Amino acid sequence: MSADNEPGDGATRHRARDGAAFEIQPCIDGAHHFTRAQWRAELQRGMTRLSPRSRWQRFASGIGQLSDRQLDELTDIDGTWRVALCAVVATGGDYEGIGVARYLVLPGTTDIAEFAVTVVDRWQGRGVGGALLDRLLDSARRSGLATLRGYVFPSNAAMLALCRRHGARIVAGTDFLQVDIDVGR
Numbered sequence: 001m002s003a004d005n006e007p008g009d010g011a012t013r014h015r016a017r018d019g020a021a022f023e024i025q026p027c028i029d030g031a032h033h034f035t036r037a038q039w040r041a042e043l044q045r046g047m048t049r050l051s052p053r054s055r056w057q058r059f060a061s062g063i064g065q066l067s068d069r070q071l072d073e074l075t076d077i078d079g080t081w082r083v084a085l086c087a088v089v090a091t092g093g094d095y096e097g098i099g100v101a102r103y104l105v106l107p108g109t110t111d112i113a114e115f116a117v118t119v120v121d122r123w124q125g126r127g128v129g130g131a132l133l134d135r136l137l138d139s140a141r142r143s144g145l146a147t148l149r150g151y152v153f154p155s156n157a158a159m160l161a162l163c164r165r166h167g168a169r170i171v172a173g174t175d176f177l178q179v180d181i182d183v184g185r
Ligand SMILES: CC(C)(COP(=O)(O)OP(=O)(O)OC[C@H]1O[C@@H](n2cnc3c(N)ncnc32)[C@H](O)[C@@H]1OP(=O)(O)O)[C@@H](O)C(=O)NCCC(=O)NCCS
Pocket: 053, 054, 055, 057, 058, 115, 116, 117, 118, 119, 120, 123, 124, 125, 126, 127, 128, 129, 130, 131, 150, 151, 152, 156, 157, 158, 159, 161, 162, 165
């Protein structure tokens, strides 16, 4: 998997382990990014491309569809304190979302953000999650954050492997592991 040249507008080109091309870009607010309405639809469509296991690992519930309120929250970003990056593939002049990585700076702090990464099942294990987390860390670094914090089920081997690659500190909680990654300012 590799990041090639910058196609512009905050987007980077990548190749999956099997050579398939994808891009990572801010989800909205750019010339060729999704509008907020498109992104809402894309997030809802993405839910149908997640297996029950993936939905459970991401949302800790058997949720099938996102509610309007969840869509409001997931698309409420400002590019600094609330950031979302989309992995997309070009499909005949349009883009299809295949993954998303996000963070939200925690209330009462200025340098710790809670983060999550999700990749649709068909694209999992091909390097997309790793590329999304790399770019999310770049963004956090530029915003002066110190720590990205995630909550991961102990059985989520792929997410734990991703976090360990970045030297995460992992602390056991009741149901989840708390995973802290130093952003490395
Ligand atoms: C967790 C998730 C984001 C990882 O994304 P991905 O695109 O599948 O990950 P990658 O292909 O980049 O692989 C990441 C690492 O996990 C490893 N990995 C992938 N699948 C694995 C598996 N089933 N078991 C163990 N390790 C696995 C890879 O070898 C890689 O490790 P490396 O960097 O040391 O080589 C993705 O699987 C997903 O969306 N899962 C459902 C939602 C979720 O769990 N989100 C996390 C909650 S915050």
